[in-house]
Amino acid sequence: xxEASEKGLFGRWRERRVEKKAELENQSGMDYLVSLxxxxxxxxxxxSIIVFVLLFPFYWMTITAIKPNDQxxxxxxxxxxxxxxxxxxxxxxxxxxxxxxxxMWNTMFVxxxxxxxxxxASVLAAYAIVRLRYRGAQTIGGLIFLAYLVPPSILFxxxxxxxxxxxxxxxxxxxxLTYPTILIPFSTWLLMGYFKSIPYELEECALIDGxxxxxxxxxxxxxxxxxxxxxxxxxxxTLCWNEFIYALTFISxxxxxxxxxxxxxxxxxxxxxxxxxxMAGALFGSIPVALVYMFFVNHYVSAMTGAVKE
Numbered sequence: 001x002x003e004a005s006e007k008g009l010f011g012r013w014r015e016r017r018v019e020k021k022a023e024l025e026n027q028s029g030m031d032y033l034v035s036l037x038x039x040x041x042x043x044x045x046x047x048s049i050i051v052f053v054l055l056f057p058f059y060w061m062t063i064t065a066i067k068p069n070d071q072x073x074x075x076x077x078x079x080x081x082x083x084x085x086x087x088x089x090x091x092x093x094x095x096x097x098x099x100x101x102x103x104m105w106n107t108m109f110v111x112x113x114x115x116x117x118x119x120x121a122s123v124l125a126a127y128a129i130v131r132l133r134y135r136g137a138q139t140i141g142g143l144i145f146l147a148y149l150v151p152p153s154i155l156f157x158x159x160x161x162x163x164x165x166x167x168x169x170x171x172x173x174x175x176x177l178t179y180p181t182i183l184i185p186f187s188t189w190l191l192m193g194y195f196k197s198i199p200y201e202l203e204e205c206a207l208i209d210g211x212x213x214x215x216x217x218x219x220x221x222x223x224x225x226x227x228x229x230x231x232x233x234x235x236x237x238t239l240c241w242n243e244f245i246y247a248l249t250f251i252s253x254x255x256x257x258x259x260x261x262x263x264x265x266x267x268x269x270x271x272x273x274x275x276x277x278x279m280a281g282a283l284f285g286s287i288p289v290a291l292v293y294m295f296f297v298n299h300y301v302s303a304m305t306g307a308v309k310e
Contacts, residue, residue, distance in 0.1 A: 058283065065090050065280035072275050090276030098266060099255055100281060107258040108288070110175045111240035117176070118183035118236045119229065125184070126191035127217055131203065141192055148185035155181060156249050163250055174250040175258070179240050187232040194228030195221065230296050238289050259285040 064072070066086040071078050078084050094100050129141045159178050168174040198221060206216050222229070247261045254266055263281035267274045 058286070061279040061283040061286075065276055065283055067276060069276070090274075091280045093274075094277040094280045094284075098277070100259075100262075100284075102255060103257055103259045103262040104285070106172055106256060107241060107260075107285070110172050110179070110258060111237050114176045114179040114183065114240045115233055115236040118180045118187055119233055121180060121184050122187035122191055122232060123217075123222070123229070125188045126195055127221065129188075130192050130195040131200070132213075141189070144185050145189040146185075148182070148189070152182055152243075152245050156245055159246070160249055169250065170252050170256060172251075172256060175240075175243075175246055178246055178250070179243065182243075183236045183239060187236060190232050190235070191225070191228050194225055194231075198224050234292055234296055237292060241285075241289055 063081070063083050066088065067083050068085060068087050068089075071084065125144065129137045129144075156178075159181070163169055163174045163178065168177065202220055202224075203216050206220055211219075242260055243258075244260050247258045248265075251257050251261065254262065257265070259281065263278055263285065267278040267281065
């Protein structure tokens with residue numbers, strides 16, 4: 001083979017190698033999911049399992065809430081996963097024969113006020129730890145997060161003594177003032193991570209222009225930390241809405257109870273469980289939290305990602 005033909009073959013080989021390299025660089029890391037069988041195995045099948053596991057409790061609550069009483073106690077007569085002749089008697093009994101709407105108002109009031117107080121305290125604590133440079137700031141931040149790991153079942157005994165001493169027993173304020181003990185530590189840690197992602201140069205420029213720390217916090221930091229505040233707010237609201245131990249311990253009057261405690265204690269007559277009304281109450285009680293997550297899920301994920309990165 002002549003030297004010219006060898007150079008031509010080598011040149012074509014180099015061209016193919018360059019083209020192959022460019023093709024590999026242009027491919028994304030998920031190109032192996034182009035074919036339908038791989039998408040079914042790696043994407044649709046796992047997602048289907050996750051969706052089924054997450055949504056099945058809601059489906060079970062829904063069909064139980066509209067089942068007639070004979071189908072609730074006799075599972076051998078009909079398919080337990082289906083309803084024959086649905087009825088709204090359980091829902092009517094829940095809404096009109098019990099103070100369920102008042103329980104919902106109690107839960108909403110406690111959750112919103114406790115969330116607001118916890119966010120205010122968490123913002124001030126997180127900003128002071130991250131931006132005000134003083135000795136031991138990081139140690140204090142770690143200790144605050146460790147306080148979140150203390151089980152609430154240990155704290156409710158000393159807290160109950162304080163609630164009785166201050167005359168807050170059997171009052172919604174007993175929950176509003178005790179819930180921040182389990183909300184502030186995690187919210188502070190979350191906001192610390194998010195505040196670190198905000199460039200400090202913005203605050204330095206504001207300080208040079210004569211702005212105070214309070215003006216910097218309210219006019220610069222908080223507007224930029226919107227996703228972090230939403231994430232912490234969702235966490236606080238959800239935990240307040242679903243909390244059970246403190247609500248069971250500090251509240252005894254049926255009219256003052258929250259939904260998680262009320263539907264369990266007031267829907268049981270001795271050893272007889274009113275499953276239809278109980279499941280309807282649990283289903284309606286989960287709707288507000290589901291709506292909050294649905295509207296703010298994008299901000300929640302972005303804030304959690306920023307906090308974990310830091």
